[in-house]
Amino acid sequence: MELKDLDLNLLVVFLQLLRDRRVTTAAEALDLSQPGVSSALNRLRKLLGDDLFYRTGGGMQPTPYAEELAEPIGEALALIQQTVNQRSTFDPLASSRRFVIAMTDVGEIYFVPSLMRAISKVAPGVTISTVRNNRVTLKEDMEDGKVDLAIGLLPDLKTDFYQRRLFRQGYCCLFRVGHPFDGVPFGVEEFAAAEHVVVVSAGTGHGKADDLIERSAIRRNVRLRVPHFVALPYILEETDLVATVPERIALRLASSFPLRYVPHPLSLPEIQINLFWHAKYHREAGNQWLRTLICETFSE
Incomplete structure (x- = not known):
């Protein structure tokens, strides 16, 4: 087969099918009709002399030949797109992107x-x-x-x-102005004696720090768990709860709310x-x- 006989758009459809394994999903991603994707696949099958995909209960599965083609075709198309984009310009003053x-x-x-x-x-x-x-x-x-x-x-x-x-950045403990621990040394004993609010953030740097605290010898008295940081300053300014937060967030929140922050008494690694x-x-x-x-x- 000569390259002049190949429509590169067929390879784009091929890679999308490899990723999605379903004609309907691939059609939506490419902004094409389902028959259009099926037609492109049939054309590519004839050009390459291979079925490329076969239907299973789990979707379209690639043939061994399709799997061999996946990496080199992906790299080739990425290089083409990168080369084309390299010549583009961006004017921030005029852009509405x-x-x-x-x-x-x-x-x-x-x-x-x-x-x-x-x-x-x-x-x-x-x-x-x-x-x-x-x-x-x-x-x-x-x-x-x-x-x-x-x-x-x-x-x-x-x-x-x-x-x-x-x-x-490292971590700090954040609490309200006028908290019983405000203005006194805040060490491990104070941390253990405090009532805590914990922001549950699995899979993030903050989540890893929280896991380290849980595995430490210090047992926190956790009174509240919340799934995000947005409500945290409002909770802290109205309660005697203490929160473990990244130091730059502590600085930002303390500049906008009546809050204090102190270095964290536990040895937590920087993120x-x-x-x-x-x-x-x-x-x-x-x-x-x-x-x-x-x-x-x-x-x-």
């Missing part, structure tokens, strides 16, 4: 206000949407361009991803907050611009 950034709710509290101030000065038409960085489809969404960047402690984003460190992006968009001009802006705004 919407960028999607994956981060936790605690990331929204720390990053979003300063980021939006910075964007409003240099790119008044650009908009930002945030999504959670612990979503199970994050890798695929970033590869597909549905999510532009991710911020946090994300050890699963390794292969095919670039990353840059923004900063490292590193990184900026991540998919290799496919490493040279894409808009992605480069936003990465640069975030690094200039937040990097140590």
